[in-house]
Amino acid sequence: MQKTLVDIKGHLASHFSALIDKAKDFVYKNDLELPYLLVDRDKVKEKVCEIGSNIRNAILFYAVKAHPDVEILKLIRDLGISFEIASEGELKILQAIGVGPDRIISSNPVKSMKFLTMASSYGVNFFSFDSDEEVKKLSRYAPGSYVYIRLIVPNEGSEWPLSKKFGVELGDALRLLLYAKDMGLNSVGITFHVGSQCTNVLNWEKALDKAKVLWDHAAEKGLRLSVLNIGGGYPIYYTRQVPDINSINVFVDKLIYERFPSDIKVFIEPGRAIVGDAGIFVATVIGKTRRGDENWLYLDVGVFNGLMESIGGIRYSYFIDRQQSQPLQQWTIAGPSCDSFDVIDRGVELSEPDVGEKVFILSSGAYTISYASEFNGFSIPRTYLI
Numbered sequence: 001m002q003k004t005l006v007d008i009k010g011h012l013a014s015h016f017s018a019l020i021d022k023a024k025d026f027v028y029k030n031d032l033e034l035p036y037l038l039v040d041r042d043k044v045k046e047k048v049c050e051i052g053s054n055i056r057n058a059i060l061f062y063a064v065k066a067h068p069d070v071e072i073l074k075l076i077r078d079l080g081i082s083f084e085i086a087s088e089g090e091l092k093i094l095q096a097i098g099v100g101p102d103r104i105i106s107s108n109p110v111k112s113m114k115f116l117t118m119a120s121s122y123g124v125n126f127f128s129f130d131s132d133e134e135v136k137k138l139s140r141y142a143p144g145s146y147v148y149i150r151l152i153v154p155n156e157g158s159e160w161p162l163s164k165k166f167g168v169e170l171g172d173a174l175r176l177l178l179y180a181k182d183m184g185l186n187s188v189g190i191t192f193h194v195g196s197q198c199t200n201v202l203n204w205e206k207a208l209d210k211a212k213v214l215w216d217h218a219a220e221k222g223l224r225l226s227v228l229n230i231g232g233g234y235p236i237y238y239t240r241q242v243p244d245i246n247s248i249n250v251f252v253d254k255l256i257y258e259r260f261p262s263d264i265k266v267f268i269e270p271g272r273a274i275v276g277d278a279g280i281f282v283a284t285v286i287g288k289t290r291r292g293d294e295n296w297l298y299l300d301v302g303v304f305n306g307l308m309e310s311i312g313g314i315r316y317s318y319f320i321d322r323q324q325s326q327p328l329q330q331w332t333i334a335g336p337s338c339d340s341f342d343v344i345d346r347g348v349e350l351s352e353p354d355v356g357e358k359v360f361i362l363s364s365g366a367y368t369i370s371y372a373s374e375f376n377g378f379s380i381p382r383t384y385l386i
Ligand SMILES: *Cc1c(COP(=O)(O)O)cnc(C)c1O
Pocket: 063, 065, 066, 084, 107, 108, 193, 195, 196, 197, 231, 232, 233, 234, 269, 270, 271, 272, 273
């Protein structure tokens, strides 16, 4: 069982210490209702500047689903990058804050007719696809738009695989690119997703090898592609070291320019890596008990109102603000609802907190609030930028 420990002197603390100090400062200066999620502006800025920075011709699109909070979107808008969306809800928020259609793409391979109509009338004209039916829909609801095919690529070693639901193999990909062209669309490129929280850099290599084969086959058929959309997947630090952003940038840039022409446009769609490790939940211990030989800790944030990804295997780091550290114990950590599904983690090493004490949950900015529901009457925590 994997252990997570954040103590003031612990090795994880050094990674998070600046952020924890900022969060503590906010918590003690503001008497706001708990639980809530804090998102550090400086961290978001740092990540926006870092991701793709060494990749030539890269254009960054923030995957809005990671956290669609309007203040975060405004911050990202002002940093000058673009957005990747999937639905009319995401489009509406961007419209409301004045993001123009030239800064929006949609890489959801199966889009609703309602969304396509709305996006197209706003002027959005870059879309992904992976089926004949989607080509028909695009040519009807977004005629003449620029389209890129979603390729299936290996997702091994990604903690949140995204390969099962979407994508086609090489033969179909070529056929569909040609079909889209016949249907009056502009077939411009290829996309893939190496899997979210991708800690295996070889996934990018395998994906780019496969994209290169398709690129050349398309050229043989007279289709000159220009866009390579490498999706998201950049990992963040939860409880373990991950490949750092800069080395991924350098590696991916090299792979791209060994294979593709130098005037290619590279789209990158990070979600998790932009907001994930900028976020800290501030929760409260609402109960504890010993059941059998397990120590249970109950928090006011759980699977349903924020930590949904814990059931898919994402493990968080926890921090309790103590002056002196006490002996460590192993804890099973659960959320507040009455559903037995609502268990966030097991075997977490922490010194024993008191009921009423605050717990900081680190790297919790992505795929938390955006998944949250009010199941069982527990409200969705608010997001504050710090
Ligand atoms: C979710 C998603 C992303 C973001 O992925 P991360 O792993 O969070 O960076 C990018 N592109 C598409 C098409 C997605 O569905």
